[in-house]
Amino acid sequence: MTESRPTLGVGMVGYAFMGRVHSQAWRNVASVFDLPVRPAMAALSGRSPGATAEAADKLGWAAVETDWKRLVERDDVQIVDICTPGDSHAEIAIAALAAGKHVLCEKPLANTVAEAEAMAAAAKEAAARGVRSMVAFNYRRVPAVALARRFVEEGRLGEIRHVRAQYLQDWIVDPEFPLVWRLQKDKAGSGALGDIGAHIIDTAQFIVGRSLTGVSALTETFIKERPLAEGSSGLAAEGGAGEMGEVTVDDAALFIGRFDGGALASFEATRFATGRKNALRIEVNGSLGSLSFDFEAMNELWFHDHTIDSAEQGFRRILVTEPDHPYAGAWWPPGHGLGYEHTFVHEAKDFLEAIAAGTDPAPSFEDGLRVQRVLAAVEQSAAEGSRFTTVEDS
Incomplete structure (x- = not known):
């Protein structure tokens, strides 16, 4: 008879796109990985009683709260998972940490550097009491990306000289696409920059x-106004059919940068790359070799070994599905690829293991703050006409 493992109750705030994938992770992580603790999907919080109850039933949550503060107060909740727009991250996370709850927070960590600093400070204070926190940069948990990190750590690329990073999407190319919250600065903080640019910044680092x-940056908003959508800050209720609202975030951001150590980098984040759906791409060039990754072929890592004879040089494909590849051995036989949703299962696994071990998980809120400072430097550089802007030091 196996020893019973302790259970940690999870309370999640928000149930839209991110809420669905996080729910899938909490439902499945204990069936894939042998964990020291088991998650229990205790409660889901949302503003609409009916919609929240429907989501809880569909996604597998045991109870419903219509006020996130009540969720934080629940005795059966030990982990608070924040899947809301960025404007509420700081308030919820700081309150949950103060209440002794472990916190998993979606990216970007906050909408401003000041909010991120307050969250990082709260996380540091909570860690001294054994309360853990992590920011949800899920692409770190792609097996091929984790393998790329391993190659760099092992010195396979030598001295890093160039990094190229892109995140290309096309989901708002249509000018009739409505003014959803992601296109409003007061809710999202920034547009393509914070939503997908944050991912490539963290993944590259x-x-x-x-x-x-x-950094030195350019940003652009190609479509300045869009049709009002139900729920767009209540504006749709005030105007009639055909009413338009201002897009207050960037549609695309381009910037060059320099890493500590001297490596040069270029970054591109856009929602206007027609034909590209979720193309997160990273290429790293070093003195001894290079590697390349594209999420639209997420089970593959391309590697060039510059130390072998020139007659045999060239990029070769590594199918990252072997048992000794990061995370992959817990799933299917070699060659049976993983998908987007599995990165969140890996995220939940790592977070639960860190809590059980009493160690600080990564990426930490401090890591999230570091990304937030890069985002702020990009916005400042673009506003000042592409002047090279120093990233604020912690």
């Missing part, structure tokens, strides 16, 4: 193990 120290 994770792979090379270095931080960006300065």
Whole structure:
């Protein structure tokens, strides 16, 4: 008879896109990985009683709260999972940490550097009491990305010299696409920059193990007004059919940067790359080799070994599904690929294991703050006409 493992109750705030994938992770993580603790999906919080109850029933949550503060107060909740727009991250996370709850927070960590600083400070204070926190940069948990990090750590690429990072989507190319919350600065903080640019900033810094120290940037909003959508800050209720609202975030951001250690980098985040659906791409060039990754082929890592004879050089494909590849061995036989949703299962696994071990998980709120400072430097550089801007040091 196996020993019973302790249970940690999870309370999640928000149930839209991110809420669905996080729910899938909490439902499945204990069936895939042998964990020291088991998660229990205790309660789901949302503003609409009917919609929240329907989501809880569909996604597998045991109870419903219409006020996130009541969720934080529940005795059966030990982990608070924040899947809301960025404007509420700081308030919820700081309150949950103060209440002794472990916190998993979606990216970007906050909408401003000041909010992120307050969250990082609260996380540091909570860690001294054994309360853990993590920001949900799920692409770190792609097996191929984790393998790329391993290659860099092992010195397979030598001295890192160039990094190229892109995140290309096309989901708002249509000018009739409505003014959803992601296109409003007061809710989202920024547009493509914070939503998908934050991912490539974190992924690049994770792979090379270095931080960006300065940037020079351009941003653009291609479609300045869009049809009002139900729920767009209540504006749809005030106007009639055909009413338009201002887009207050960027549609695309381009910037160059420099890492500590001297490596050069270029970054591109856009929602206007027609034909590209979720193309997160990273290429790293070093003195001894290079690697390349594209999420639209997420089970593959391309590697060039520059130390072998020139007659045999060239990029070769590594199918990252072997038992000794990061995370992959817990799933299917070699060659049976994983998908987007599995990265969140890996995220839940790592978070639960860190809580059980009493160690600080990564990426930490401090890591999230570091990304937030890069985002702020990009916005400042773009506003000042592409002047090279130093990333604020912690």
